[in-house]
Amino acid sequence: MSRQQVQRIGFALLALAAITVVLPILLVIGNIVVRGLAAINWEFLTAMPKNGMKAGGIFPALVGTLLLTLGTAVVCIPMGVGGAIYLSEYARDTWLTRAIRLAIVNLAGIPSIVYGLFGLGLFVLFLQFGTSILAGSLTLAIMTLPVIISTSEEALRAVPMEFRTVSFSLGGTRWQGIRNIVLPQALPGIITGIILGLLRAAGETAPILFTVAAFYLPRLPRSPFDQTMALPYHLYVISTQVPGMPEHIQYGTALVLLAVVLSMNLVATLIRSYFRRRRQW
């Protein structure tokens, strides 16, 4: 066999690997879309579940997921972006900075179920928030923090150093340079990172298992100290915990969750490519 033939076969194998990776993705999405679409109608989205969840809609789960995502955003956006600004603009290469980076890397690697344990220990029990939207949001926020910090830091660092130098040379303080130039320029990247982080939070089940999620609660939450249903947990419940569950409701729920997450993904991608094209540097 000639070297060219080896190369051709090799490349074909690589392509095959790539196809093996992406085909199942299409299969998952296609399967859920096709089988879930049958369940989707206005009532499914806006009605309370009935009959031990075997009928009715998923409204409280949908609302619960939106509320949790919102709560997560409120906490982790300022913390994450602030932390990223610190790392990119203020921190020097000291042992403290290295410790912070190490902390972030490890936060990113902690299993989501361990976040759930932590949330249970700190927010639910120790701080006595109880199983509540507050406890769940805080848990999800801490889980999302490293994602937002690292993507935001990357966006900040991508802004050319020279802009900061120019700002300094024109009598700007460090913060003025950040405020007026660095942050606006990094904003699209930061927003993309935030959406990607929140999308993960919206789809997570393990951290909310013991901190907020209600098995079956056919009403809307009334306060931040209330429990709530949530889409991912609901899907888990109806696919493993309830015998005799109609299949179309399972697929419908999976589809809604998938749609929420993928549309956020799409928005992030669009923002990124739109601003990348318009960028002035």
Added chain:
Amino acid sequence: MRGDTKSGKRNTELGIRNTESEERKTENVMMSGEMVLNPKIRIENVSYAYNGVLALKDITLDVPACAITVFLGPAGGGKTTLLRLINRLNDLVENTQMRGRILLDGQDIYAPEVDVPSLRRRVGMVFALPLPLPGTIRENVLYGPKLAGIKERTRLEEILVRSLQQAALWDEVKDRLDDPANRLSGGQQQRLCIARSLALEPEVLLLDEPTSGLDPISTAKVEESLYQLKRSYTIVLVPHSVQQAARVADYAAFFLMGELVEHQPGKALFTAPRDKRTEDYVTGRFG
């Protein structure tokens, strides 16, 4: 980051003997053949090191007001470093050591009570490459004044027009002030950067090879505006060629490997260099 300004401690840091340099200071001034009375900037025995490696060795030099002083010399001579020390832009570089003093109007700019942002407004800087900030032409010019807290519309408008005129750019951009700055040509961008510095009404303008990226016509325009500006500003220029230095210099200083070899008024440095090394450089016999 530079440490304190008192030289005694830092001498030992740099391993330079103090007494020696005191002597050399007077020697240096005599060598340059001219004492400027009331210089705008006085650089006194400045040594500067990056990570312990000396980039400037005991520089003593006066920069007179309302004239163009050029710093010339081969690459790595320390010209940029000295320039950036004059408006404290090198404060941003980590792990550096400095000793000696730099006086602006007789006042030590490294004294602890100095407000660095205000100092940088008094001493403007133009970089080797045109670096427009993201945003429009107008936003670029008014960036400094706005940070300085100027808010009145009329005042800002006035500043905009004046600085663009001073930088000889007004006629070319007056109809497109709200266009993105990066749509200008390279030469226009560089004059925009000059205008941006002038908007702060600085007393000193530092220019580091401002024409290195420009074609001859743009270069001529920039030089032309420098001639205009020197009437009211103190200008320090690192030229991008010996020819340019000879064209614009009122005073010229030759730097080699961190040392100030020679400093002369007028064109003397080009026509009658005292040092062999200067002669080699200006006649192009240098590597």
Added chain:
Amino acid sequence: MHDTRGRWMEFAIEALIRVLGISTIGIVLLIFAFLLREGLPVFFQVPLTNFLDVRWYPTFGMFGALPLLLGSAFVTFTAIAIALPLGVATAVFVREVAPNWAREILKPLIEVLAGIPSVVLGFFGMTFIAPRVREILGAPTGLTAFTGALVLAYMSLPTIISVAEDALDAVPKSYRDAGLAIGATQWQTIWRVVVPAARSGIVTAVMLGMGRAIGETMAVMMVTGNAARMPLTLDSFFRPVRTMTATIAAEMGEVAKGSVHYRALFAIGILLFVVTFFINLTAARAIFTKRRRGGLR
């Protein structure tokens, strides 16, 4: 000029930013502290030998964690064995070989995979993969270690691919040119020059993928069948298995707060925390050396 109120605002903002940056360390410590606080007491309530036993029957006071530990390890390593070749090959394909249009399709799809919630993948695994596994094997159930590993492999693929891609990207172009210049084919250059040069990055990729796999909960719980048995024989691939994460998720909801069982689950959490900590520590080394940036700040 810059007024004093502005100065104060600025001072306050900068102080806040510093606190936020440094607080990340506090959070990690806090997490560890709370795991210890809730989990550590169990070691005074139950003799250590009990944990090293092979039977996990908490209702009978048997906390043998070995099957869970081995279950996690078994599923994780199987998953990586699947994901490593697939992931590296895909990364090489995307970076070195694929035409632009293929790249434009592959990259967003892989990003989509990263975004699919694990519960959805678990659902798909249960309803789609497991029945097929059962049919093919003729086994009593399709909820097996292998099914779990397959789902996990796909969940760790986005991490592995993107980190490996970065590593390949960091290999200077001159290496490739040098390879081609001495007459090697592109294929030879890739495997003899580029991939070896990216080796440490690829190791990082695998470590991070492993960290992701070992910590995965919902999908694993839904597709592995959850029988706490020791996966020691070859047929373990096609029998149910139970992981540490799934155990916590499945049992924490039912235990009384403060009970021995509750603390035992937290103790498993400590173990998970420590294991992922070291995995990430190893992976982080490479990340740190890449981060350096000199000059002006």
